[in-house]
Amino acid sequence: MASRTKPRTRIRRIKTASWVKWLLPGLVVKRWLFISVLGITLIVLGLAISVRLTPVFYFTRLVGSLIDLFASRVPRHISGPIAILLGFVLLWLGHKRALGSITQVLMPDNDKELVDVLIDHRKLKRGPKLVTLGGGTGLSNLLRGLKNYSSNITAIVTVADDGGSSGRLRREYGVLPPGDIRNCLAALADEEKLLTELFQYRFTTGEGLSGHSFGNLFITAMNDITGDLDRAIAASSKVLAVRGRVLPATLDHVSLWAELQDGRRIEGESNIPEANGKIARIGCTPDNPIALPQAVADIAEADCIIIGPGSLYTSICPNLLVPGILEAIADSQAPCIYVCNIMSQPGETDGYTVADYVRTLDRVAGGRLFDVVLVQKYKPSDRALQNYAKSGATFTELDRDGLVELNCPILLANVMQEMPDGKVRHDPDRLAGVLMRWYNRQQ
Structure with missing residues (x-):
């Protein structure tokens, strides 16, 4: 009995002393x-x-x-x-x-x-103004880590998705694809575990419902009620108690296309990886989508800009195909860093090295947008590499000579998390910690 009462007494004393924090x-x-x-x-x-x-x-x-x-x-x-x-x-x-x-x-x-x-609220309110660009699970992992350092976060996401639940809603209801927006909203939610699970819940049965996530349907309904995706996201952010905000790069209905080295032209974001060809050029229709004014304003006021991680051609490049977004990043004086992917993506970046990623972004942007590229320091385990090799994915190798030729500085760090099933991803806490230490050094 004595061993059980002592910890309780200690906890009570610690809680009593918390008045000093006031x-x-x-x-x-x-x-x-x-x-x-x-x-x-x-x-x-x-x-x-x-x-x-x-x-x-x-x-x-x-x-x-x-x-x-x-x-x-x-x-x-x-x-x-x-x-x-x-x-x-x-x-x-x-x-x-x-x-x-x-x-x-x-x-x-x-x-x-x-x-x-x-105390946490005040600390986060005083945090730097961070702007991130990308999409997919890579960006949502980054946001999960960054929200512990600042609540002044703006996640700018692509609206070019035309596959899965988002693609169906886009075709049937004429709404902008909500998938990446939903992922980012859930990642920035303020410890509302049940609500985020609800937002990410995907129906497996039901006519017309199967394959849809509740979050996608919720944002679509909000879009119909408010008449505007921007307002729909703001309303969803209140429900999820989001730290920061999520913004679409544009409110225009953008469709991606890619020209392959073998001469084929592939229409549609979801069709590009399925074409199994080497991408020579990427573009969108309409040619010059109008950037969301709030996104441009947030980039102009940013203390730090983070590009990636995410699919190079279908998550990151679509944001840079919006002229207003591209110009705002180029004009910004804030330090900017690119987070390179750990593994290649079959159908998009087969065999790509870090220099190939940088070279592609330079070509799409018409120049260098970022100050340094963050590269994973160590390879995944042999088990993970063998697991990825089955789908044709490989580790993104660091080719120093290529980066020296491109005059691109490197930030090497271990920001990887290997999952029990052999998959790897950017560790939210490690990645955010490395990025914030880099940002602080720039000051």
């Missing part, structure tokens, strides 16, 4: 607490005046008499500190009970103290 600077609490005490004092004095104990001299004389009576019974060097201590105890008790009641109402199932939530 004295930390930057919480904007102490000033209002002082104003509250001042207000109480003025109320007491006002009541004294209102009941005709004027001048206030009579009230102060009564208080003085009581103090003298107390001091005559107990020495001043003891009575003074006792009164001060009693005042602080009462103030602390009232403060603790009031905040406890508020916490119970606002966060009934949250183990964190209200002061810890407030």
